[in-house]
Amino acid sequence: MKWLFSAYKTTERFLNSQQYHQTRSSSLYYSRFYSSSRILNASESSNRLSDSSTKVDLEIISRETIKPSSPTPRHLRTFNLSILDQFMVDVYVPFAFFIPNTNNDSVSDVVNKRSKHLKETLSEILTRFYPFAGEVKDNLQIECNDQGIYYTEARVNQTLQDFLRHPDDEKVRGLLPENPNTTTSSIGNYIIRTQVNIFKCGGIGLLTSTSHKIIDGHTNYMLMKAWAAAAQGSPETISPSFVGAEIFPNNMSLEYSLPSKILATKTLSTKRFVFDSNSLALLKAQPVASASSARPPSRMEATTSIIWKAAAQAATKVRQFGPQSPHVLLSMVDLRKRASPPLPEESIGNLVIAAGTICFPGCQLDLPTLMGQQRESIAKINDIHIESMKGEKGHETFNEILRASNQLMDLTAEGDCLVATSLLNSGAYELDFGWGKPIWVYLMNHGIVRRVALNETLTGGGVEAIVTLSPDEMEIFECNPELLSYATVDPSPLRFVH
Known part of the structure; x- marks a missing residue:
């Protein structure tokens, strides 16, 4: 899976803070063949x-x-x-x-x-x-x-x-x-x-x-x-x-590793939620509570945020959440275009990092705030931050990032953390081996406890969100009335074939 916290210093400030009661989300940067x-x-x-x-x-x-x-x-x-x-x-x-x-x-x-x-x-x-x-x-x-x-x-x-x-x-x-x-x-x-x-x-x-x-x-x-x-x-x-x-040279003396809480040890439930262009237009008509930009939400911001909100609400129904109980969103960010100078498009390997943000589902959640916090956390994965990760001088940065991520996971019950990844605008539906393009491209989960993966629909400009939760959370999540006012559950991919 593809994730890493950025801006660990902000994470440290959060961990030392006693202001867990705030109702707004808090950003964590975290022979032939x-x-x-x-x-x-x-x-x-x-x-x-x-x-x-x-x-x-x-x-x-x-x-x-x-x-x-x-x-x-x-x-x-x-x-x-x-x-x-x-x-x-x-x-x-x-x-x-x-x-x-x-x-x-x-x-x-x-x-x-x-x-x-x-x-x-x-x-x-x-x-x-x-x-x-x-x-x-x-x-x-x-x-x-x-x-x-x-x-x-x-x-x-x-x-x-x-x-x-x-x-x-x-x-x-x-x-x-x-x-x-x-x-x-x-x-x-x-x-x-x-x-x-x-x-x-x-x-x-x-x-x-x-x-x-x-x-x-x-x-x-x-x-x-x-x-x-x-x-x-x-x-x-x-x-x-x-x-x-x-x-980004490797380090034989890396002190920390990724938190084990993000990996599944029990049965998972995965379902698809498809947002058509009309639903996306309604979602994107909402404002984004962000000081860094006044532009409308992107498809990724809009769909990820409503899924995060519904997932956090489902978690409160199966576990006890107080006003100080956090629920984390980790948005995967590709470093290739954000580095200065940009890395080659053909760069091979894991060149991704996660932007983290927190909400408190024991308090009121609203989409403009969730979208704004996600946007601001991603914006901090910039060329300056990427520069701090380069070379041997970046080893200490990585150690601190991993240390902060483990501290954060210690604060969450059962690793209440939704990992978000996206192939929107990737061109996956344009691949052609010589006998036609695919009619469905499906992104399966690789063992992450709570995950949302976004991809295009074949036609119509929609978004397919593949969501994985625990079975008891999914049972509540898939009945969320706000989510269902925008998304259809498990429609056949054939509906997008003309």
Whole structure:
């Protein structure tokens, strides 16, 4: 997962303050390519997901390892992680693209031609993204040994249209590679696992599970963009820039780690809440209580804030909250464009940090205040703050940030903290492997207790918010009348296909 507190000095002032009773939110800055390839025999390819809880009828038809088309040079065999990679939670992040068979090719052609082409072009781009074919050695390094990417093909016994009529989170997870699960350590494992799910209609569900030790959301998108360009035969070449460890070198003596409270130890509940353009217009018509800017709220600010408000209110129904009990919002911020000079768009690695802000759900909450506090916390992730994180001089900054984040989590009951991430305006729906763009792009949770992930809707300018809470909180959250006046719960992605 992708988060870090900024401006730890403000956090320290809050922690020392006795003014917990205030009703406003308080900001806290805080050989070619096939290896071990085989087609499974009939007994082996039994329905991997046949139990009643998974709801997906599929069979694995092959498991392979895709290696770079040319070996990684010896002088590149050791890849240093940045300090942001170093303390990033060691989990796998699942991602899904659903692509229809717009050319009406036969299923046999999809299996024999498209899938083969995907493997060939993936092998080609791995020569540029060579660390992804390696093995995480520890929190400081990747051994670029060309072990490759684990690649699975599966046949799904239904059409893509049928699947997308009611695609709940559990159902989509049934299309992921069987191992690792999201909370498995990447050390000693493949950095990326991919499963190509071929539906009866020839549509494809392309699902990846990537190690967060080196791959953040933007990095994953760059990889997919490069893969799609290669599959299309496009002259456009994406050359990854590995500047992270140079700018933010790792630290063997890092004193603190991320708080464990943000990671799930119990069952979670995930649902989708879709805001159409009309609802967004109503939300964005509200003022933002921010001294730094008078502009209207963005889609991210508007949707995140109403979800945060409803999540905080749900928490008060299942746990005791007093006027001094905080509920935290961590908004993930990409550093690439905020640094001075900006980092290359093709920068690879975890180049994100979290902007933190607090509300007190035991008191009255209003959207203008919540939107304003989120905006102000994000604004403090500026070039000056990023500069303080650079080089070896930034090691102490990171230690203080991590120390403050642990202190803050100690103040929250059961880690009452909502982590917000966004792929709005990322271009994910523009990816085209040569047979059409995806009709649904889905961001799955990778084990964060409370999380909201934002993405576009395919058409109409809407926002899809994938929200994860504990089951008892979700039961209350999904019935919140204010939230439901703007959002629709779990609509079919097909409603956005024209």
